[in-house]
Amino acid sequence: MKITTMLTSADFLTRPYTPDMTLAGIRYACQSLPYTYNRMGGNRVKRLRRIVAGKGVELAFKRYLNKKHIPHDILGETPFTDPDQYDIAIGGRRCDIKSFLLTGKKRISKVRHHPEKLLSALALVPVDQIERKQHSDDDIFIFAFFNALLTSSQDKLKKAIAANQPIYLIHALPKAWANPRQWQPLGKLALKSNHASDIKIEIGGQDAQRRFQSEQIILPPKTRRTARREFCTLSYMHSFSLPNGEIGLHSPALKDTVLAAPSDWGNIWVYGMEVTFTGFITRREFRQIAERIPKGSRVFQYSRTRTENFGMPVRGLHPLKDLFTRAREWAAAKA
Known part of the structure; x- marks a missing residue:
């Protein structure tokens, strides 16, 4: 697998996660629910949690862009009919944030103490999303890993209730x-x-x-x-x-x-801790470098993948600081 750049964990951007991000994700997930039936392939609550987490991560990224005054555009609210669409653009290039939930306490602890472990993880994009012809090769993929706890059983749910944790x-x-x-x-x-x-x-x-x-x-x-x-x-x-x-x-x-x-x-409440944005790559570069990862493969973030993906090591991504520098250059050129 060809690697074009060498990313290090020092290039990662880690942002705190707050409960209001989960609330925003829940509002979106509930409204998008009728349109997700053909893609769930199983437990609908799990699907809803993934949507909640994904929207929360997007909000964390938007807040960072605003805080650091990084030029960007909001392309309009993400349509409820397609939760895989995205609404952030940098330099006129659509940004598609691919986030992966890390939920095991041991794994979360390992990543917190050794963030370099993420460098060998695969940055994954489902095959059907790569093959969509309406997307531009100049679009940007941003890959994030989200540390969070879930109540995946009735026992865990009852413990959360007993501890006065928020639930939905x-x-x-x-x-x-x-x-x-x-x-x-x-x-x-x-x-x-x-x-x-x-x-x-x-x-x-x-x-x-x-x-x-x-x-x-x-x-x-x-x-x-x-x-x-x-x-x-x-x-x-x-x-x-x-x-x-x-x-x-x-x-x-x-x-x-x-x-x-x-x-x-x-x-479907997601008890988020922090989000680590690892790096970015253009859709064109990703298509050139990534290899097919069969459905059911064991990868860092999943015991088995639910769909067929294209994937490449995180260490092959570009540092986000380069994207932010380019964003300011693109904005200056337009001024």
Whole structure:
């Protein structure tokens, strides 16, 4: 594998991660949920966590650019229809931030104490994203590693609740609800709770004009409540606390009832620590250097990859300080 430059860990940019970044990611993830069904290939809560993390990392990068007055453009809000799109440009070149979650405590500790370990990790880009013809070879890939903890089991979730950690519980609804074949109202939605006391539930989806909307409803025990708003799609239920009984949701139009047991709720809160932005490379250079990494491969950041990727060692990337220098030069040339 050809290496064009030699990056060192001294070139890495490590930024703190704050809870409001997770909140921004959650808002985005909930609204993008109807458009992610064809790409999930498995657990929807895991997919949502990845979106939350990715958007949080993007926000950390934007804040750094603003803090250091590095010239850049915002190309408009990232469309909810395609969470892989990006909205940052430097020197007129679109920046696509590829972030990788590191969640094991031992691995996080190792990377914190020995950041040079990341140099041998692979910078990965899914094959389908490389082969998109609408992207320019001048586009820029930026690769980041995100240290964070997740509640990937009910036991970890209960420990987080006991420690008064923030949580965001989601029950993703079936495709027939979130992305139906026919666009029509779901009817007067009815909810009922078997929780021992009053519980607040939020439902989120789209109205007749395909705009995102949500509604919060207080459910007393064993009492039927109906939503005030009319929904044409419904992609999730969000509970403000962990239910100890089933939560039911019925659509007369679909003639379907969803029952969410206590174990069916997933916490998509990402407990971020810091983000390490390692380096950058143009799409053209990446296409020339990277090699195909088969689906199911074991790499530094994953026990097995979920899709086929192109990859190259992180040490082959360019230092971000060079990109920031170029950004100022490009901005000066335009002035």
